[in-house]
Amino acid sequence: MTEIKNTEIKKYYLENLDCATCAAKIEDGVSKMPGVRFAKVNFATSTLHLDSDQVDEVQALIKQLEPDVLMKATQEKQVGLAPEARRELAKILASLALFVLGLVFNRWLSSLPYEFGRWLVFGAAYLISGSQVLWRAVQNIRHGNWFDETFLMSISTLGAIAIGELPEAVGVMLFYQIGEFVQQRSVNHSRNMIQSLMDVRPESATLLQPDGSTTEALPEDVAVGQMILVRPGERIPLDGAVREGASRVDASMLTGESVPVEVSAGSPVFGGTVNQSGLLTVEVTKPLAESSVARMLDLVQHATERKAKTERFITQFAKWYSPAMVALALAVTFLPPLLIPGEPFQKWLYRALVILVVSCPCALVVSIPLGYFGGIGGASRRGILVKGANYLDVLAKVRTVIFDKTGTLTKGDFRVTEIAPQEGIAEEELLRLAVEAEAHSSHPVASALRQAYTRQYGEIAPADQLMQVEEVAGFGVRAKSNGSLIHVGNDAFMHREKIDHTNCDVPGTVVYLAVDGKYYGHIVVADEIKPESKAAVEDLHRLGVEDVVMLSGDQEGVARQVALAVGLDDYKAGLLPEDKLQSVEAIIASRKEGTVAFVGDGINDAPALARADVGIAMGAFGTDAAKETADVVLMTDTVTRVADAVRIGRRTRRIVWQNIFLALGIKALFIVLGIAGEASMWEAVFADVGVTILAVLNATRVLK
Numbered sequence: 001m002t003e004i005k006n007t008e009i010k011k012y013y014l015e016n017l018d019c020a021t022c023a024a025k026i027e028d029g030v031s032k033m034p035g036v037r038f039a040k041v042n043f044a045t046s047t048l049h050l051d052s053d054q055v056d057e058v059q060a061l062i063k064q065l066e067p068d069v070l071m072k073a074t075q076e077k078q079v080g081l082a083p084e085a086r087r088e089l090a091k092i093l094a095s096l097a098l099f100v101l102g103l104v105f106n107r108w109l110s111s112l113p114y115e116f117g118r119w120l121v122f123g124a125a126y127l128i129s130g131s132q133v134l135w136r137a138v139q140n141i142r143h144g145n146w147f148d149e150t151f152l153m154s155i156s157t158l159g160a161i162a163i164g165e166l167p168e169a170v171g172v173m174l175f176y177q178i179g180e181f182v183q184q185r186s187v188n189h190s191r192n193m194i195q196s197l198m199d200v201r202p203e204s205a206t207l208l209q210p211d212g213s214t215t216e217a218l219p220e221d222v223a224v225g226q227m228i229l230v231r232p233g234e235r236i237p238l239d240g241a242v243r244e245g246a247s248r249v250d251a252s253m254l255t256g257e258s259v260p261v262e263v264s265a266g267s268p269v270f271g272g273t274v275n276q277s278g279l280l281t282v283e284v285t286k287p288l289a290e291s292s293v294a295r296m297l298d299l300v301q302h303a304t305e306r307k308a309k310t311e312r313f314i315t316q317f318a319k320w321y322s323p324a325m326v327a328l329a330l331a332v333t334f335l336p337p338l339l340i341p342g343e344p345f346q347k348w349l350y351r352a353l354v355i356l357v358v359s360c361p362c363a364l365v366v367s368i369p370l371g372y373f374g375g376i377g378g379a380s381r382r383g384i385l386v387k388g389a390n391y392l393d394v395l396a397k398v399r400t401v402i403f404d405k406t407g408t409l410t411k412g413d414f415r416v417t418e419i420a421p422q423e424g425i426a427e428e429e430l431l432r433l434a435v436e437a438e439a440h441s442s443h444p445v446a447s448a449l450r451q452a453y454t455r456q457y458g459e460i461a462p463a464d465q466l467m468q469v470e471e472v473a474g475f476g477v478r479a480k481s482n483g484s485l486i487h488v489g490n491d492a493f494m495h496r497e498k499i500d501h502t503n504c505d506v507p508g509t510v511v512y513l514a515v516d517g518k519y520y521g522h523i524v525v526a527d528e529i530k531p532e533s534k535a536a537v538e539d540l541h542r543l544g545v546e547d548v549v550m551l552s553g554d555q556e557g558v559a560r561q562v563a564l565a566v567g568l569d570d571y572k573a574g575l576l577p578e579d580k581l582q583s584v585e586a587i588i589a590s591r592k593e594g595t596v597a598f599v600g601d602g603i604n605d606a607p608a609l610a611r612a613d614v615g616i617a618m619g620a621f622g623t624d625a626a627k628e629t630a631d632v633v634l635m636t637d638t639v640t641r642v643a644d645a646v647r648i649g650r651r652t653r654r655i656v657w658q659n660i661f662l663a664l665g666i667k668a669l670f671i672v673l674g675i676a677g678e679a680s681m682w683e684a685v686f687a688d689v690g691v692t693i694l695a696v697l698n699a700t701r702v703l704k
Helices: 020-031 055-065 083-104 106-111 115-144 149-162 166-200 293-304 309-339 345-358 364-382 389-396 405-409 427-436 444-457 489-498 533-542 556-566 577-590 603-611 624-629 641-676 681-703
Strands: 009-017 035-041 047-052 070-072 204-208 214-217 227-230 240-244 247-250 262-263 281-282 383-388 398-404 417-419 466-472 476-482 482-490 509-515 518-526 549-550 570-572 595-600 615-616 631-633
Touching: 020 035, 020 047, 020 055, 020 149, 020 389, 035 070, 035 262, 047 055, 055 070, 070 444, 083 106, 083 115, 106 115, 115 149, 115 166, 149 166, 149 309, 149 345, 227 383, 227 549, 309 345, 345 476, 345 641, 345 681, 364 383, 364 389, 364 405, 364 681, 383 389, 383 641, 389 398, 389 595, 389 615, 398 603, 405 549, 405 556, 427 444, 427 476, 427 482, 427 509, 427 518, 427 615, 444 518, 444 603, 482 489, 533 549, 533 556, 533 603, 533 641, 549 556, 549 577, 577 595, 577 603, 595 603, 595 641, 603 615, 603 624, 631 641, 641 681
Parallel strands: 398 549, 398 595, 549 570, 595 615, 615 631
Antiparallel strands: 009 047, 009 070, 035 047, 204 214, 204 227, 227 281, 240 281, 247 262, 383 631, 417 518, 466 476, 476 482, 482 509, 509 518
């Protein structure tokens, strides 16, 4: 095989990776190899992210650590059962047939010389179902990996054979394999549900040429500024803006919202959404790598790499749990016959074998990661992207939610509602000067001013002599135009610059304007509260969230009006970005229990999003700074999704702990019963396989 030279982190697929312990073993082994700069195994997606020049050596080590796991450069999409699964199912059915045959004719088979028939039938059934397990155990022992489930199953069944319990040995091995088969199918089902998200990635784009002709191109080859044609029923390949046409767009795969969005000329559209009705001409605004669909897929694929504390604990727990069970089994085997006169060795050996059967850690090491994986997948299907399993745990413990105001509780869709110039100043001049000064600002208020001027007076010509513009965060804009110094901003800005002005106590955001220190008037810009904001706050209170607070940079009157309208517990107004950060820190410091979530959507929210226990960015189509900083990204601007995120976090954590208590409780019970001689190997194997299947099925509930 030719050695592959890597110069960056690359992704490989690990076929037949069916347990979290195996994934941890591979990651640990590969990470310690010379020449490996980075190695991360994601059990949920069966992937290895690798930065190394020694790819061949890595493949060999993985084969050594886990003989059944194959490292491949590409993922093969399976329809129905994979060939390996079909072969495994055939072996299970053949072994089951022989097992039933042996039980039905057990007396007759035992009557043959040397019990030849009994050994033949049960021996064949055992080898068909257990040869692979025995081989794995031998391979693991050769490489120093003694205490795993294959070792436990091999020792317990071989011990049963040694004391003449052939049916029980076959039954243990057979039902262990059945449990493994069901477990693998459940894991694959969960992976496929997440993989269905990947199907939103468009495969081609129809380029519209200047002469009106069209050509097909790969989305990654389409440049920003090029025009693409999207026909009804087609998936929009890239983020862009509609230039011609009108239609309804289904964005449910990105946002979780089932209601189509109406789009027309000027409307933004996003890659991965489906054009439902009309023909659209779209100008591409982002390359594929930066598109909404690419960012979403990247978040989903990497989310499961951040493990929750519970998940990390279970992985570590499994490392000493199996050796401890083996030590207990040895003690049960030898101590009673040595210490209690007349106690038969075979009786205690049988009880030790029961302990080994029931102590298999599969239920824990598979169902716990699967539970978190399911939580991330279930959230993604609702348009909630959680960047790691650890954040699901944090969401589950949220007791305080802090909202930004603009664009979060309110629409962020500002409208000019009043223009109040001073005497001698025309409304057109006041609005024009404000628009000129805010020409380069991306703030929603600046957009509202531009829209108002265009609507009333037409397009504004760029200021000829706009020499210098300085945006003062939290205050406004200072600009020089045609030799004059213009100040546009809030009341605090006027006070800071010592400009006499009229005090206005009106609802809405008030923009003051002065030229060369002379007050010219004010413009009132109002923002509408989202209709679902009050319901969202009520939903959070019903979930037991104790404090729902708003932090706003707006004036006191506006913030108070919003707080009363949506039913907030508290609010703070007139805050600069650094003030918001200090307020978040003060709230975190004051809380005795629970965690604090901050919900925002703007660049100025980034520090607070980073400082909160969990930062939630509103709208995947908001600012990049907010999305990059946040721990959870909502693919829609619907504020009720915040309560959904908390609910999913709690449901996931509840299911994970149900599995922990279920698995450990039943195993502890049967270990005690086994030592007391009240449990047989039959009961032990049904308890072990049963609890594994129940835990795995319980973990998959969170996907729905």
